[in-house]
Amino acid sequence: MAAASRLETAHGSWQLHRYPQRAGEQLQAWCGADLLLMDAALERGAAPSLVVNDEHGALCVALQPQQLWTDSALAALATAANLQANSCLPVAVIWSTQAPSCAEGPVVLRVPKQSAYFEHQLATLHAVMPVGAELICAGMDKHLSPATAATIARYFGHVERHRGARKARVFTAIREAGSTIDPPLNPSYYCPPLDCELTGSPNVFSASSLDIGSRFLIENLPALNPAHRVADLACGNGVLGLCAKQLGLASEVHFFDESAMAVASARANWQALYPGETAHFLHGDGLLNSETKFDLILCNPPFHLGHSVDDFVGRRLLMQCREKLSENGILVLVANRHLPYARLLNAHFRNTAILAENRKFRIWQAESVA
Known part of the structure; x- marks a missing residue:
């Protein structure tokens, strides 16, 4: 009901x-x-x-x-x-x-x-x-x-x-009279794949440690072919896009998130690692307001709506990817094994395959239908 x-x-x-x-x-x-x-x-x-x-x-x-x-x-x-x-x-x-x-x-x-x-x-x-x-x-x-x-x-x-x-x-x-109190310091962590410290903001997903799903995807990035325009969708602090840049997978990187703090964190980390180089950042509803077509989209999608477990957000992001992939573009998605993405990917993309998997995650690869 x-x-x-x-x-x-x-x-x-x-x-x-x-x-x-x-x-x-x-x-x-x-x-x-x-x-x-x-x-x-x-x-x-x-x-x-x-x-x-x-x-x-x-x-x-x-x-x-x-x-x-x-x-x-x-x-x-x-x-x-x-x-x-x-x-x-x-x-x-x-x-x-x-x-x-x-x-x-x-x-x-x-x-x-x-x-x-x-x-x-x-x-x-x-x-x-x-x-x-x-x-x-x-x-x-x-x-x-x-x-x-x-x-x-x-x-x-x-x-x-x-x-x-x-x-x-x-x-x-x-609010009583008295001096202000400083908030806690923004979280950060050492990121081994980038060999640097990544900063975050208080409301950024996994701001104080490298998320294990993202880590698994990063370990498998070398299996991918270089692409011109790469999107880090649901970017958090930007670690996937930053690693794609470091590995030479991306000529042009775009970061997307619905969290303002996530986009700000990704921007700060990009500027720290690649000062003077241009990247693109968009705070909004996924890829909806982007006019760019992407040759590679990397995504570690959320499976919560607030406090509720719900993969609707992830499924919606996949449909946005379908519209924003270039001809022969590739989507690479890391997700918990129990999430039922296979049917959706097979219905809306070509050549869906499992790039890698372990006891907790699967990395899906799928090609544009264009």
Whole structure:
């Protein structure tokens, strides 16, 4: 049964969809934490100056804040679509790589998945919120760390932990006078294939160690033929594209990710390794806004939608690859063995084959149908 798409509350009724919409969607565009945040913010009678980490736009539609602070291009697209569908005014988007501005009024924050990113956001908010402004945080119980209140307290002092409801919980704190606290240092790690240190940002996948799927793909890159235009899709800190460049596989490298911090990290690592050389970086919905056709696409796709295990993101990226490969272009994909990519690849590409496999991963190679 498809999930409900109309949210009915005491404060209003809205039609809400996840982005991108899909037939028979099983997941709602809101959760219990969103509902608690709506209640808490609307009870205060003032529109929030800022909403942080709205996943699908439910908070922005209900609360009409001045700004949305987010890392996710997909979240921004979902929010814009739901605002328009409900005849709401647009909300300004501030990307995670910048600091938002905060006027009087509460700041409403969905607790993010990555604890380091949460700390980064709390430190930044403490620096930009005016004294006396209230921070309202919430998350689903099953996703909250036992240290959530202590983490907020590290940056804001006294924290009020409210009674749980809807399988979620709210925490509130007031911005008190006092000096700002520096956020944790950005993660980094030594990358043996590149023989260098790679930096990341707090919300970048595997920012503090080389992901084992990417490592397996990198080990097998020498089996590939050189290509002119190469895309690192869902690039994270850019390690696949950087290795392709180092091995002489790529004349021109393009990096794509829906995370603003990922794209910024890939850019920083490229500039550190190849100063003065040009690469291309695009923050958005995969390859959709690229006009380039690629001779080789490298991809280690996500198989989560937020906290939910769902290979829809990966399958969608594969369909984008089908449209953006050049004639005789090659897609190389690393994925967990249990993910059912074989049928999709055989249906939409030519000469699908397993390039390599181990106990955990398969590396698929497929050719363009053009």
